[in-house]
Amino acid sequence: EAEVAQSPRYKITEKSQAVAFWCDPISGHATLYWYRQILGQGPELLVQFQDESVVDDSQLPKDRFSAERLKGVDSTLKIQPAELGDSAMYLCASSHRGLITADTQYFGPGTRLTVL
């Protein structure tokens, strides 16, 4: 069964350092999402891509976060510099179409970030 891949699974960093997370969506899925989940809360959307284009990054803290999906396949989310409040689970999800029809999102295992 096809899965969304993410790496690393766990990342510990010191504040003010740079971190990067990688996501490989299910093959053929045009839409890719990055979410942040703080303990005890539901996932919150950071950025949504349709192919290589950003369609929604309204919740992305752009002073320190950036995301790219250059070839419309895999994606990288970067934080620079990391702050203590960035400690969370970062989840990647993908869906087949997303924009036109209702479509299920499939999640990867997530990256657990701890900022010290």
Add this chain to the structure above:
Amino acid sequence: DQQVKQNSPSLSVQEGRISILNCDYTNSMFDYFLWYKKYPAEGPTFLISISSIKDKNEDGRFTVFLNKSAKHLSLHIVPSQPGDSAVYFCAASVTGNQFYFGTGTSLTVIP
């Protein structure tokens, strides 16, 4: 402002009985709803979905009910099994737009 709410943070049920997890939403434009199950240190796993043109969708032991007038949906699991113990999230969207997630309900099925 939380557009999707799960007001019960936790639920305990005896094995074999029915588990009912509830979810309320505020945006009447939402037309697609999902339930996810999440184990610790893993990503959410898709369980079942429902479109606003339906009021019920069933898949094995899982049934989702949608009451559009009350802006309420529920997930029924019957019979409940110990392996169902996890955190359950509901999510809602306007087709083609972002999903909004509830805060989750932690289900414990007692053997």
